[in-house]
Amino acid sequence: MDYTIDAKGKRLGRLASEIAVILQGKKSPKYDHRVEGNDRVLVKNCDKMEVSDTKKLKQRVYYRHTTQIGHLKAQTLGDLWEKRGSAVVLRKVVMGMLPKNKLRIKRIKKLVIEK
Numbered sequence: 001m002d003y004t005i006d007a008k009g010k011r012l013g014r015l016a017s018e019i020a021v022i023l024q025g026k027k028s029p030k031y032d033h034r035v036e037g038n039d040r041v042l043v044k045n046c047d048k049m050e051v052s053d054t055k056k057l058k059q060r061v062y063y064r065h066t067t068q069i070g071h072l073k074a075q076t077l078g079d080l081w082e083k084r085g086s087a088v089v090l091r092k093v094v095m096g097m098l099p100k101n102k103l104r105i106k107r108i109k110k111l112v113i114e115k
Contacts, residue, residue, distance in 0.1 A: 002042060003022050003041045004044065005018070007043050008044075012051050016094045016097055019043070022039050023108070023110055024099070036107060043111070044114050057076065058076055060076060060077040091113065094111060
């Protein structure tokens with residue numbers, strides 16, 4: 001089943017948790033935790049979503065490592081939003097809310113974000 005969500009005026013975290021539940025297939029009557037699921041999510045007006053608190057833009061830090069010694073990179077939510085856009089931020093937040101298993105990549109591919 002395809003779900004269409006309008007992100008205009010919605011909060012980032014609440015929107016991401018709603019999307020994560022749909023991608024896991026928990027809204028489907030055929031839900032099974034070990035099956036990928038058939039639900040797809042289309043998000044519109046991603047640029048118009050909001051962050052609940054302005055401090056989060058500075059305090060929320062995302063880390064990545066280049067596998068070299070001493071190369072831990074840190075980036076705040078605000079910097080990520082400016083450089084990469086709101087679609088990348090939404091995808092990253094939803095990715096963090098999905099279960100960490102083999103189905104994670106298959107499920108995140110069913111998320112389509114339109115600007």
